[in-house]
Amino acid sequence: xxxxxxxxxxxxxxxxxxxxxxxxxxxxxxxxxxxxxxxxxxxxxxxxxxxxxxxxxxxxxxxxxxxxxxxxxxxxxxxxxxxxxxxxxxxxxxxxxxxxxxxxxxxxxxxxxxxxxxxxxxxxxxxxxxxxxxxxxxxxxxxxxxxxxxxxxxxxxxxxxxxxxxxxxxxxxxxxxxxxxxxxxxxxxxxxxxxxxxxxxxxxxxxxxxxxxxxxxxxxxxxxxxxxxxxxxxxxxxxxxxxxxxxxxxxxxxxxxxxxxxxxxxxxxxxxxxxxxxxxxxx
Ligand code: BEZ
Ligand code: FE
Numbered sequence: 001x002x003x004x005x006x007x008x009x010x011x012x013x014x015x016x017x018x019x020x021x022x023x024x025x026x027x028x029x030x031x032x033x034x035x036x037x038x039x040x041x042x043x044x045x046x047x048x049x050x051x052x053x054x055x056x057x058x059x060x061x062x063x064x065x066x067x068x069x070x071x072x073x074x075x076x077x078x079x080x081x082x083x084x085x086x087x088x089x090x091x092x093x094x095x096x097x098x099x100x101x102x103x104x105x106x107x108x109x110x111x112x113x114x115x116x117x118x119x120x121x122x123x124x125x126x127x128x129x130x131x132x133x134x135x136x137x138x139x140x141x142x143x144x145x146x147x148x149x150x151x152x153x154x155x156x157x158x159x160x161x162x163x164x165x166x167x168x169x170x171x172x173x174x175x176x177x178x179x180x181x182x183x184x185x186x187x188x189x190x191x192x193x194x195x196x197x198x199x200x201x202x203x204x205x206x207x208x209x210x211x212x213x214x215x216x217x218x219x220x221x222x223x224x225x226x227x228x229x230x231x232x233x234x235x236x237x238x239x240x241x242x243x244x245x246x247x248x249x250x251x252x253x254x255x256x257x258x259x260x261x262x263x264x265x266x267x268x269x270x271x272x273x274x275x276x277x278x279x280x281x282x283x
Contacts, residue, residue: 008169010205014077016168017109021080025113072206080109082207089254092237100144101279103259105239108225110165111157116175120184123192124156125175132161132194134271135264137240141187141228141278148187149280152230155180158223159196195264195272196222198246211252221247221256226278233280240276 008016021027052058073082088106096104116125141152157178159165166176177196183189201218202208211218222245229235241248241256243263248256264272 008164008202010078010202010208011076012170013168013202014081014205016077017080018077020112020167021109023113024111026107069206069210072209076205078205078207081201081205084109085201085207085253092255099234100281101234102228102236102277103238103257104236105257105260106253106255107227107237108239108253108255110168111155111225111227112167112178115155115157115178115180118179118181118191120182120188121190122179122181124177124179126177126194127173130160130176130194132196134192135195136190136192136267136271136273137224137262137276138190138273139188139275139277141183141189141230141280143230143233144279144281149230149233150183150185150187152183152187152228152278152280153180154183154189154191154278155227155229156191156193157225158193159199161194161197163197163199192271193224195242196224198222201252216252217247217250218252219247220251220253221245228278228280230280232283234283236278236280238278240274 073079084106088108092104092106118124137156141149141154143149157165160172160177164172166172166174166178177193179191181189181191199220199222201211201220203212203218208218221241223239223241225237225239227235227237239255239260241261243261248261262274262276264274267273
């Protein structure tokens with residue numbers, strides 16, 4: 001992703017992500033956390049912080065720099081970004097320990113509810129001149145016994161060919177490259193879109209500053225996001241990547257899994273086509 005004058009600032013993207021989280025299903029369904037769990041988990045967390053301070057002999061100037069940086073994370077609205085880059089993958093792994101069916105991955109900060117509903121064979125909303133290699137994602141949604149799930153929904157969203165998400169970049173029209181696709185009577189779907197570019201963490205905010213000052217890189221490999229759901233089944237939140245893609249082996253958000261890599265094949269019509277089936281377990 002290159003920086004252009006149309007690029008969103010980290011503060012704009014952060015504010016949008018914070019707003020999106022506050023109105024999200026994830027926010028609404030946050031569970032009540034018992035005092036016992038708060039005490040156990042926060043004590044362990046603080047133990048880790050204290051141990052790090054002792055082991056690495058953290059100084060007062062370093063403590064003050066950390067305090068200043070944490071204040072900036074809050075003021076710029078980057079808590080959703082920071083947590084989803086560095087923490088969510090671990091929560092997802094724990095949550096998936098007892099999950100059967102397709103592999104999941106992190107939700108990330110850029111899901112928006114209420115995308116347009118589309119039939120099983122569809123093209124995602126896009127600009128008339130949407131840049132990018134045309135891509136078809138086709139497959140079937142089944143349950144763990146192999147039964148097709150008619151009318152299963154595939155909530156899909158992804159970045160454009162420059163790595164920008166609609167709703168989080170002012171120059172991209174609302175709803176671009178987002179949709180809720182309803183599978184047919186046999187659980188099948190065929191979604192036409194364009195192949196997204198890798199995504200770069202905004203470099204002009206505190207998360208980007210941390211990455212730069214630590215000498216890390218700010219990239220996620222190109223990916224499609226999906227939430228696949230059907231009544232009576234546990235929904236799967238996942239991402240699909242592209243074989244041979246840049247950053248596949250060093251995702252800054254550590255959210256890739258070998259089972260989630262597509263291998264799209266060139267078609268005679270110039271498009272690339274990938275097949276992927278989803279398997280849901282009973283709720
Ligand atoms: C993403 O999947 O786009 C994403 C995930 C974590 C942080 C930022 C972006
Ligand atoms: Fe993403």
